Amino acid sequence: MERWMDGIRALFFDLDGCIYFGGKLAERANDLLGLLREQGYRIGFITNNSRENAVEIRDKLSKMGLRLEAEMIFSATEAVAVFLKDAFGPMAVKTAGSESLNDALANAGHNVLGWTCSAQADAVVIGRDTEFNYFRLEQIVNEAARGARIISTNPDYSHPGEGGRLVPETGALLAAVESILGSSALSIGKPHAWLYELAMRSYDVKPAECVMIGDNLTTDIAGAEQIGMKTVWIQNDLHSQQGEFDNFAMVPTVIVNALSELYEMLLQENGKV
Template sequence: MSTNQRPNILFIMSDDHAVHAMGGVQLSGSRLIQKKTFFFDLDGCLYFGNKPAKNAKQLLEQLRTDGKNIGFITNNSREVADEIADKLMNMGIKAYPEEIITATEYVGKYVLDQYGPVKVKVAGSMKLQKVLEDIGHTILVIDDKERAHTIIIGRDIQFNYLKLQRIVEDVLEGAGIISANPDMFHLGIGGKLVPETGSLVASIEAILDREIEYVGKPAPHLYLGAMRMYACDPEDSVMVGDNLKTDITGGNKAGMTTVWIQGEQVYDERAGSNCKPDYSVRDISELLLLYQDTRRLIAEN
């Protein structure tokens, strides 16, 4: 092996697996390759900003060729499935809107299922507001004197002090409040930290001195909806993502097999058992190598 050639290394994190590296792929990958449905996170996993992860296209093409179901579960609270599918297609990654479950679209459905069509105030994108309106809710502007039934928080890049003040006042007057997701940030191009919905919600929680409910990962709603979409069981499903606290914790709680795209992150044993992935790989390229190597070894045997 040349000094600049990277070895194919896989770390198995779960207690029921041995740790394998540099030659144990025939043992470590066999469980993974038997799964029928693979779900992927997006930001920080399959792409970074507008740049696809290396070998993301090749991995998904390999899985589709082998007859695997492909789905995407994202806490994105600014875009809808059509937009995300177009974005992936423009990167050369085949994806269809019906394969994508977003927090943007699910939060309105969740509120509708819980309370019916209600008056809502929204801190978030125009797309989030349109989705909520299309599903039957009535939109009030944040500074409307009329109190909304529910306030919905998404990734609002125009979030400011006055919005914060008005949201808190409405909640104290009896409005409900729900967040699209709890993410504090996602990774952008070059590993840049991009503030997310959870960082905005944290300011509201600090004032109210209580936690705010959310519908995105790691809550079960998106995972269960995704598995219903493919009529698949948790035992046949894989969740691939870069965030231990959302992708991996939620996947574990849903009973899925989990794959952590580690990047430059370091696993902390103090994170707790719910955060422990079944598999950990450095990046999508390493996951592709694991899958292909295991596939080849099984075929040879």
């Protein structure tokens, strides 16, 4: 009998609300990853995190007790810089985001302009800017009025923090910009195919050989399903999405309530319990 993991070579995990919550690892996260490594699967992490680069994320996870290589992490912070270079070549950009986002853009060959610079930008890149304010909003929309493209790292409105706390995300800031401009901006992170494709190219795998595990139905799961991956939806209480699921056009391959439940499921399937 065919099992849902047959033909799978790589499993990609979301991070916030999946592998960790705030500053704590999800229950059984290390056990699950250890089991998958033992069985010969390749493991990666696809995240819409737009404030930290792969090395910073690796170091943060290490402090929580999860040790891995930076090359296993595919973040929106670095992906947006690569996307812009591949799609448009080196650009003059202004940003609303972290220093890590600025560094990623500069390292990819873009010219990062400060907001005090009068020169026109080719693009404005919006990430999760924790100091976003009315003045920055005004600057962004007027830069767009001068012809700059608006690009966002990811469309998420929030992500789950520790103890059920909601953490505002890039999409919430982008919504303010879009409401003024009356048009939608391009977002590079999940569910856009680019971030998944970046990870698959690095691992030399095809969509049918991959599983995406995540807690956000409209980003993690929708994007993976659209490009042909199998999916595991972690239906935790921090993303209240039952109404969205009822109207969801695609059905996740597997639905669990926690990462620990997926671990127990795989143990049973492999005859280890």
